Amino acid sequence: MSATVYIVDDDTCFRAAIQRQLEQAGYRVVAYASAEQVLEQPPNENEPSCILLDVRMPVLSGLELQSRLLERGSTLPILFLTGYFDVSATVKAIKAGAEDFLIKPVQSDDLLGAIERALARHRSALALQREFDDLRSRFASLTPRERQVFVFLVAGKTSRQVADELGTTVRTIKAHRKNVMEKMKAGSRAELVLMGERLGVGTPHD
Numbered sequence: 227m228s229a230t231v232y233i234v235d236d237d238t239c240f241r242a243a244i245q246r247q248l249e250q251a252g253y254r255v256v257a258y259a260s261a262e263q264v265l266e267q268p269p270n271e272n273e274p275s276c277i278l279l280d281v282r283m284p285v286l287s288g289l290e291l292q293s294r295l296l297e298r299g300s301t302l303p304i305l306f307l308t309g310y311f312d313v314s315a316t317v318k319a320i321k322a323g324a325e326d327f328l329i330k331p332v333q334s335d336d337l338l339g340a341i342e343r344a345l346a347r348h349r350s351a352l353a354l355q356r357e358f359d360d361l362r363s364r365f366a367s368l369t370p371r372e373r374q375v376f377v378f379l380v381a382g383k384t385s386r387q388v389a390d391e392l393g394t395t396v397r398t399i400k401a402h403r404k405n406v407m408e409k410m411k412a413g414s415r416a417e418l419v420l421m422g423e424r425l426g427v428g429t430p431h432d
Contacts, residue, residue, distance in 0.1 A: 229345045230254040232269045234261060234291065235280040235307065240330070244278065244337075251338060261286035265294060269302055274352065276325065276344035281308040281315055289315060292322055301351055303344035307332065358424065364410050365425055372409070375402040379415065380422030 231253045235241045238259070245255045258264050261283055269275055277295075281288040292304055303325040308315070316327045325344040328337065368376060371392075378388040389399045412418040 228254055229274040229276075230256060230270065231341060232256050232258065232264070232275060232277045232302075234258045234264055234277060234283075234288070236260055236283045237280070247334065247337075248341075253341070260284070261288065261291035261294075264291060268298070269300075271301060272352070274345050274349045276303045276305060276341060276348060278305050278307055278341075281306055281312070281319075282310065289319060289322075292319065292324065296322065301348070303348050305340050305344055361410075361421060361424060365421075367409050368406060372402050372406050375399060376406050376410070376418070376422070377427055379403065379406065380419050380427055382419075 231248050233241055233244055233248075233255060235244070235257075236259055241257050241259070245257050248255050256269070258267075261279075262285060264277075265286075269277065279288045279291060286294075288306060288308075295302070295304075304319075304323070305325050306316075306319050306327045307330055308327070309330040311329055319327060325347065326340045328340060365373070365376070374392065375388060378391060383391070385396050385399045385403060388403075389396045392399070406412075407418065410418060410421055412421060
């Protein structure tokens with residue numbers, strides 16, 4: 227799967243040099259000359275990506291951009307680049323979730339290694355999100371009655387107990403249970419319970 231690196235740096239020469247280096251390494255590169263441009267033309271969150279972000283920039287700093295992106299719900303890993311090591315800025319960036327803090331001029335191996343680690347984390351996050359979206363889609367495919375049965379099963383109720391709760395027969399509940407297991411692609415009751423936990427399904431009376 228291809229990956230994109232977004233470079234945000236107001237230094238034209240440095241930005242161009244890093245872009246060439248990363249493109250030669252096989253990455254797709256999108257370069258921004260300011261933090262404001264990133265907010266105007268946001269990166270694509272749905273493909274493996276990361277952001278190389280300069281700390282010191284006019285108007286909006288790298289740390290301020292990081293904060294704005296987090297407010298917007300961005301999940302892209304951020305690698306900070308700076309020519310001036312600042313302990314307080316480093317601590318603030320890392321606490322806010324920065325992937326790494328690199329000092330200019332950065333060695334090629336260090337840069338590429340940091341980018342690969344960031345991309346690996348984003349790929350994992352995207353895979354988990356796709357799995358969750360698929361799980362929600364399967365749950366949405368259940369009929370209202372099947373959802374009720376799902377919730378009771380997750381709560382540990384037997385078919386007899388569910389039948390009593392819903393005022394129907396055990397045979398009917400077993401049929402609903404079979405449909406639930408098939409639609410949710412659950413191989414066992416335990417797996418169904420885990421799905422319920424991921425979906426945040428509570429008690430039958432929630």
